[in-house]
Amino acid sequence: GVCDTDPNRAKEVAGELGVLSFHDYKDLANKLDAVTIASTTSSHFEIAKFFLEQGVHVQVEKPMTNTSEEGEILCRMAEDKELKLQVGHIERFNPAFVAAKERLVRPLFMECHRLAPFKPRGFDVSVVLDLMIHDLDVVLSLVNSEPKSVSAIGAAVLTQDIDIANARVEFRSGAVANITASRVSQKSERKFRVFQDHQYLSLDFGGGEVSLLSKTGEWGGETMPFSQESWNLEKSDALLAETHAFVECIQRDKKPIVSGWDGLVALRLAEQIEQEIRQRLEQVGSQ
Incomplete structure (x- = not known):
């Protein structure tokens, strides 16, 4: 029904x-x-x-x-x-992420950008819970480690709540994630970049593109030997x-x-990021 x-x-x-x-x-x-x-x-x-x-x-x-x-x-x-x-x-069911995850061994640094134009929906929560939480869940599923420290900044632009946010999360494993989310952007973007030992992986959640750059040898004085693989995956219904x-x-x-429990871990991290942003905005407002 x-x-x-x-x-x-x-x-x-x-x-x-x-x-x-x-x-x-x-x-x-x-x-x-x-x-x-x-x-x-x-x-x-x-x-x-x-x-x-x-x-x-x-x-x-x-x-x-x-x-x-x-x-x-x-x-x-x-x-x-x-x-x-x-x-x-x-995003866990996005073909681009499914393909990328098979090639990720030990992510060291992750960079996420999730940008969307303004739409009159989702205002019962901040952009952290509306959009950023997608990437928080993805990152948490890859690092399999608890957050050690969080620093974040954001601003209310068109609504009464946080509309744009950036967070840097350091994990106990040593991995670091830098995550940006905006619901007041002039363009749409859902991109994720991961750096691990001798490899750099880039994926586009929206376009279904995955690219992997791998070091294949030692520095030869003029060029660095590397290989590059790319996949343009057919769009499928992730929902x-x-x-x-x-x-x-x-x-x-x-x-x-x-x-x-996975959803709860992502929610707790999102709350921590929101709290950090609100505290910082209060400090700025009191000056």
Whole structure:
């Protein structure tokens, strides 16, 4: 079934899919095995908690909740009830990232740029939770290490919340990530660069392009021997791949590719970045 607070929209989508429509999620009680929640962030906790209490497997859009405290409650509920809780960090299912991850051994420095033009949506959260959290999740999935220190700066440009942000995150493993996100840019860009021993990898989440530069020998006095590989991957529906993965983890009783705990770790780091930015803005404003 399809549920939307706009009954006409619910009927329209349900008609296209040949399923029932609802305008109150509580009307779905005892009718589901699994649910995908793609509502406003502020409503995620209430809706996800309702369905977990009903014994329903849940996929919830990122960020999983408004606060990490709420996120932890959902994770523990899912664990206690032996239910699947997957968080919609869609870039994990992007073909460019899937191809790139196979070639990454020990990332040392990562640089992320996620820029988007201004759109009248997503203002219930800052750009850190709206956009940057995508790259926080990607970075965390690669380094497999806890953050050691965070420094960040940002500004509210067109809304009352943070619209542009930059964060530098140092991990206990020694890896460093420099991450920039903006929702007030004149262009769209979703690029990710990774440096590791003797290799540099660049990927374009939007264009599906991956490039790998590898050192193949020692400095010869005039030229540095290296090889370059490039892939231009066919665009595929990452959202569909994400949904298929959710269904498969239920059917095969596997851990979700992006578990609730994964989503919680990204959310906690995002909160730390937000706090750092707000403290810095307060310092600037008090001078």
